[in-house]
Amino acid sequence: MEKINKKVITIKDVVEFLNLNVISSFPTKLEIQKEFKKLIKIYHPDTSNRIDAHEKTIFLINFYKEILKNYDFYKKEYENFLLQNKSKEENIWNLLIIEYKNTLIGLPSNSLLYFVHKNDIFFFIEKMKIYVQYKNKNYVFLPQNLENPNNHNNIRYFGLFHQPFFFAIPFEDKIKIASTININKDQIQWNLEFGFIKDQEKIIYIWKYFKNQ
Numbered sequence: 001m002e003k004i005n006k007k008v009i010t011i012k013d014v015v016e017f018l019n020l021n022v023i024s025s026f027p028t029k030l031e032i033q034k035e036f037k038k039l040i041k042i043y044h045p046d047t048s049n050r051i052d053a054h055e056k057t058i059f060l061i062n063f064y065k066e067i068l069k070n071y072d073f074y075k076k077e078y079e080n081f082l083l084q085n086k087s088k089e090e091n092i093w094n095l096l097i098i099e100y101k102n103t104l105i106g107l108p109s110n111s112l113l114y115f116v117h118k119n120d121i122f123f124f125i126e127k128m129k130i131y132v133q134y135k136n137k138n139y140v141f142l143p144q145n146l147e148n149p150n151n152h153n154n155i156r157y158f159g160l161f162h163q164p165f166f167f168a169i170p171f172e173d174k175i176k177i178a179s180t181i182n183i184n185k186d187q188i189q190w191n192l193e194f195g196f197i198k199d200q201e202k203i204i205y206i207w208k209y210f211k212n213q
């Protein structure tokens with residue numbers, strides 16, 4: 001069998017061999033040794049009836065030796081692997097899609113606290129801003145309208161969003177939850193008022209306030 005070396009062992013191989021996941025720190029040499037002994041017991045010809053037990057054992061021994069020999073290299077590679085995966089995850093949004101006035105609106109689900117009925121909140125004005133108070137917390141009311149904040153007869157529901165937004169958005173009609181989807185933020189096109197993205201030939205609109213989240 002061809003000797004294993006770091007040129008042919010990928011970080012994916014190491015992750016699978018050591019049973020790692022993307023939130024694990026790279027194991028110590030002692031931990032690698034324990035994992036190796038566990039696998040050898042499974043695949044060694046003395047304890048396994050597998051047809052390829054001998055070849056598998058040789059492979060594991062070479063694999064184990066190579067990882068220890070180049071331990072610092074693989075540890076660094078794995079740390080880079082974690083950073084890449086973290087970067088990818090941070091660029092993915094889970095959007096809650098709601099249907100509002102026959103329009104699809106996408107709300108990042110990690111920002112939305114909940115929808116509340118207008119009877120469960122009250123308005124107040126402070127320093128030329130309107131606030132919505134719910135359970136002793138104040139949310140900036142968007143859009144602003146200082147004429148009479150309590151005179152919103154058509155508004156029934158408010159979407160409350162936590163920090164760093166901490167604001168409330170009114171919905172005049174009953175909200176219909178359409179679906180949730182994962183999207184790459186790079187796919188969103190932004191203008192001065194909103195962003196939009198296509199999903200199965202339908203356009204989903206996203207408020208500009210979420211752009212830098």
